[in-house]
Amino acid sequence: MKIISLFFSLFMCHALVLAQETIITVSQDQEAPVISKHIYGHFAEHLGRSIYDGFYVGDTSAIPNKDGVRKDIIKALKEIQIPNLRWPGGCFADTYQWKDGIGPQEDRPTMVNAWWGGVTEDNSFGTHNFLNLCEELGAEPFISANVGSGTVQDFMDWVQYTNHPEGSPMAKLRKENGREEPWNVKYWGIGNEMWGCGGNMTVEYYTNIYKQYATFMGSGGNEDELYRIAAGATGDDYHWTEVLMRDVPKSLIEAVGLHHYAVIDWEEKGPATGYDEEIYFKSMKEALKMDEFVRKHIEVMEKYDPEKEVDLVVDEWGGWYDVEEGTNPGFLYQQNTMRDAMIAGATLNIFNNHSERVKMANIAQTVNVLQAVVLTEGEKMILTPTYHVFKMYTVHHDAQLLPVKFDSPEYMFEGESLPAISVSASKDEAGNTNISLVNIDAKKEHKVQFDLAGLDVKNIEGQILRSDKIQDHNTFDDPDNINITEFKDFELSDGNLEVSLPPFSVVVLSSK
Numbered sequence: 001m002k003i004i005s006l007f008f009s010l011f012m013c014h015a016l017v018l019a020q021e022t023i024i025t026v027s028q029d030q031e032a033p034v035i036s037k038h039i040y041g042h043f044a045e046h047l048g049r050s051i052y053d054g055f056y057v058g059d060t061s062a063i064p065n066k067d068g069v070r071k072d073i074i075k076a077l078k079e080i081q082i083p084n085l086r087w088p089g090g091c092f093a094d095t096y097q098w099k100d101g102i103g104p105q106e107d108r109p110t111m112v113n114a115w116w117g118g119v120t121e122d123n124s125f126g127t128h129n130f131l132n133l134c135e136e137l138g139a140e141p142f143i144s145a146n147v148g149s150g151t152v153q154d155f156m157d158w159v160q161y162t163n164h165p166e167g168s169p170m171a172k173l174r175k176e177n178g179r180e181e182p183w184n185v186k187y188w189g190i191g192n193e194m195w196g197c198g199g200n201m202t203v204e205y206y207t208n209i210y211k212q213y214a215t216f217m218g219s220g221g222n223e224d225e226l227y228r229i230a231a232g233a234t235g236d237d238y239h240w241t242e243v244l245m246r247d248v249p250k251s252l253i254e255a256v257g258l259h260h261y262a263v264i265d266w267e268e269k270g271p272a273t274g275y276d277e278e279i280y281f282k283s284m285k286e287a288l289k290m291d292e293f294v295r296k297h298i299e300v301m302e303k304y305d306p307e308k309e310v311d312l313v314v315d316e317w318g319g320w321y322d323v324e325e326g327t328n329p330g331f332l333y334q335q336n337t338m339r340d341a342m343i344a345g346a347t348l349n350i351f352n353n354h355s356e357r358v359k360m361a362n363i364a365q366t367v368n369v370l371q372a373v374v375l376t377e378g379e380k381m382i383l384t385p386t387y388h389v390f391k392m393y394t395v396h397h398d399a400q401l402l403p404v405k406f407d408s409p410e411y412m413f414e415g416e417s418l419p420a421i422s423v424s425a426s427k428d429e430a431g432n433t434n435i436s437l438v439n440i441d442a443k444k445e446h447k448v449q450f451d452l453a454g455l456d457v458k459n460i461e462g463q464i465l466r467s468d469k470i471q472d473h474n475t476f477d478d479p480d481n482i483n484i485t486e487f488k489d490f491e492l493s494d495g496n497l498e499v500s501l502p503p504f505s506v507v508v509l510s511s512k
Contacts, residue, residue: 045090048331094148101126117330147191232257318371336384399426462487
């Protein structure tokens with residue numbers, strides 16, 4: 001009896017180990033969508049030190065620059081293959097008068113940036129500066145146009161100024177200002193957060209305004225070249241998406257927007273660096289809601305557009321915390337830690353896995369604001385953990401999604417749980433298989449096993465982003481405290497890939 005009992009106990013222990021093992025199946029589906037590179041887009045608002053003392057230092061600055069834009073920032077953004085850049089807002093967009101930002105700089109009027117700190121905006125960085133920067137970066141410009149305080153005529157003029165080759169007053173004005181050829185701007189946001197800073201509108205009211213702007217912006221005969229993005233909902237406001245999808249003809253819309261920030265409490269957002277595990281857990285809980293929001297907004301879209309003609313664009317997302325001590329509260333300057341790397345990696349995996357509908361996204365923001373990829377201080381510049389995640393994930397740009405199936409182990413904290421593991425996979429044009437993994441667990445390593453049967457995966461190389469403490473970050477005195485390093489803690493055998501993921505780490509594996 002003792003032998004039988006011992007055998008039974010060993011059997012049960014073995015079964016328990018097997019039951020706890022995380023098996024991830026990666027399959028190849030010829031009908032799977034391509035992960036648009038535009039999911040990896042960025043956002044530059046006239047907010048705090050994003051444009052001025054961020055991107056733009058002026059062409060007389062001692063800091064190396066090209067036409068006033070920092071060369072080190074240009075180089076950094078090229079290295080992550082930035083596909084698009086959204087500008088000039090945000091809330092600022094619906095107060096921006098674009099004609100104040102063209103022509104000789106000494107003749108440009110000033111304005112008060114009422115949304116962000118009440119500072120004076122001198123309009124020295126305008127349409128030409130932005131569009132020329134996008135050309136330098138090889139990125140598509142995404143202009144968010146003024147609907148809140150502008151007019152349809154202003155919008156029509158801006159489209160013609162940027163896009164018409166000749167024969168219109170705006171094309172003539174552009175040429176007088178030194179630009180002979182049009183920039184051919186494709187992506188246009190028709191307003192921003194119309195439920196809030198864009199005008200505190202109801203969706204029913206905004207829908208009618210949207211149709212008016214969308215109709216006339218293509219009145220020059222170039223509507224087939226435009227990609228019109230309706231100002232979308234925040235979070236779980238599915239009614240907003242419902243009305244837009246129901247009432248806007250498909251001939252007038254290419255995409256619906258969505259905004260969501262990982263904010264634990266809008267009144268007390270918590271510190272960017274000196275947080276504890278409770279705040280970290282709450283931040284990740286809010287960040288992971290993105291999957292539910294994306295999925296349910298897509299369900300609404302499917303009701304009215306089963307053919308998938310209208311895309312979902314998540315044109316603002318990221319972590320939002322209290323500003324750094326001693327900085328202007330209206331400038332939204334915050335440090336960037338390994339928590340932000342977790343948010344970035346997990347969110348981008350969500351977008352990849354919903355790439356049948358999600359065709360563009362824009363992290364908020366690129367430089368010196370919110371979850372920035374770049375921070376500057378005078379002539380110094382640092383690349384944040386979020387930047388390194390974007391660099392690691394370039395392997396997914398325009399690659400075909402490989403669907404994954406698994407049940408994640410749990411990250412437990414004080415009786416609550418979250419999925420610890422996030423995964424997305426793709427196959428690029430060269431035939432390489434790429435897998436991105438995030439372990440958000442603040443304490444535990446998690447081992448996962450991939451079933452890669454049928455993918456002919458060989459010679460895998462790995463990269464990892466990790467640190468000793470979840471609060472770790474790069475500083476101007478120690479800019480390389482957190483960086484991408486080689487990852488070898490995996491084993492591939494006969495189509496099975498076993499990986500050990502350290503706590504709060506991002507890993508990318510690629511077959512070569």
